[in-house]
Amino acid sequence: AQSVTQLDSHVSVSxxxxxxxxxxxxxxxxxxxxxxxQHPNKGLQLLLKYTSAATLVKGINGFEAEFKKSETSFxxxxxxxxxxxxxxxxxxVTGGSYIPTFGRGTSLIVHx
Amino acid sequence: xxxxxQSPRHEVTEMGQEVTLRCKxxxxxxxxxxxxxxxxxxxxxxxxxxxxxxxxxxxxxxxRFSAKxxxxxFSTLKIQPSEPRDSxxxxxxxxxxMGAEKLFFGSGTQLSVL
Numbered sequence: 001a002q003s004v005t006q007l008d009s010h011v012s013v014s015x016x017x018x019x020x021x022x023x024x025x026x027x028x029x030x031x032x033x034x035x036x037x038q039h040p041n042k043g044l045q046l047l048l049k050y051t052s053a054a055t056l057v058k059g060i061n062g063f064e065a066e067f068k069k070s071e072t073s074f075x076x077x078x079x080x081x082x083x084x085x086x087x088x089x090x091x092x093v094t095g096g097s098y099i100p101t102f103g104r105g106t107s108l109i110v111h112x
Numbered sequence: 113x114x115x116x117x118q119s120p121r122h123e124v125t126e127m128g129q130e131v132t133l134r135c136k137x138x139x140x141x142x143x144x145x146x147x148x149x150x151x152x153x154x155x156x157x158x159x160x161x162x163x164x165x166x167x168x169x170x171x172x173x174x175x176r177f178s179a180k181x182x183x184x185x186f187s188t189l190k191i192q193p194s195e196p197r198d199s200x201x202x203x204x205x206x207x208x209x210m211g212a213e214k215l216f217f218g219s220g221t222q223l224s225v226l
Contacts, residue, residue: 034214043116043203043217090155099168100145100215104154 002027002095006103014111019063019078021106023091026072033074034092034100035065044090050074061085086110118204118218126226130192133221136185137206145215146179146189147203155203161187194225 007022025031032051036044048059055067065076074091091103117136125131137144146158159169164181172179176195181187191198201222205215 036215036217043219044205044215045217046214049214099157099160102147102155102157 002029002031002093002101004091004093004101004103006089006091006106008106009104010107010109012109012111013081015083016080019076019081019085019108021076021089021091021108023074023076023103024072025074025091025093027093027095029095032094033065033067034094035059035063035074035076036090036092038088038090038105040087047076047089081108081110083110083112116204116206116216116218118202118221120221121219122222122224124224124226125194127195128193129225130190131194131198131223131225133189133202133204133223135187135189135204135218137187137204138208138216139185141206141208141216142184143207144181144187145205145207146187147205149201149203149220150199158189158202191223194223196225199223199225 003026005024013019034049035047037047038044047063048057050057050067058064063078065074067074088105088107090105092100094100119134142163144161148156148158157171159172159179160167161181177191179189201220203217203220205217207213207215
């Protein structure tokens with residue numbers, strides 16, 4: 001069995017400040033982990049992916065995530081938020097079933 | 113490649129009518145997923161096909177929902193009869209290696225059942 005918990009339903013930051021979106025997972029197998037972004041009225045787009053290579057994964061638009069097995073976490077970060085980062089972010093785990101399980105999503109709000 | 117193509121983009125129908133949503137996955141992808149997104153329940157997996165065969169349909173809400181994949185380039189999700197609680201955005205996604213690879217999402221179909 002596998003599951004994903006996104007710890008915050010909403011995160012609000014000011015433009016230019018750091019972003020932290022938290023994700024914890026559980027999986028009976030070595031997981032593949034993903035972060036997707038969804039802008040309003042759009043489909044989901046892959047930000048980054050972890051598949052047992054380097055634990056620090058760099059993605060598009062300056063985002064990165066660190067896989068911490070001991071904490072079963074895969075938090076998403078960005079040093080400096082931009083207005084265009086305002087969107088819904090989904091953490092996803094894929095384990096032995098190869099069926100992706102999505103978190104409930106975190107809405108990132110960026111204030112000018 | 114044009115990406116995953118879904119049609120229609122918007123569908124407004126009356127309760128009791130049949131609704132058919134369509135999806136064309138990316139050429140060469142062997143996995144196809146149908147998701148439903150609502151504010152209340154987030155993203156829910158409805159059904160997953162691998163090599164045109166339904167592998168997991170445990171997320172299909174009830175018998176009113178059915179999905180088919182007659183060939184590698186086309187899938188449909190049908191709701192008959194439709195109900196107001198089916199109103200949601202329905203996404204189709206495809207992948208090249210089951211869920212181990214990234215999913216490519218279509219733009220979704222916004223369904224409103226009045």
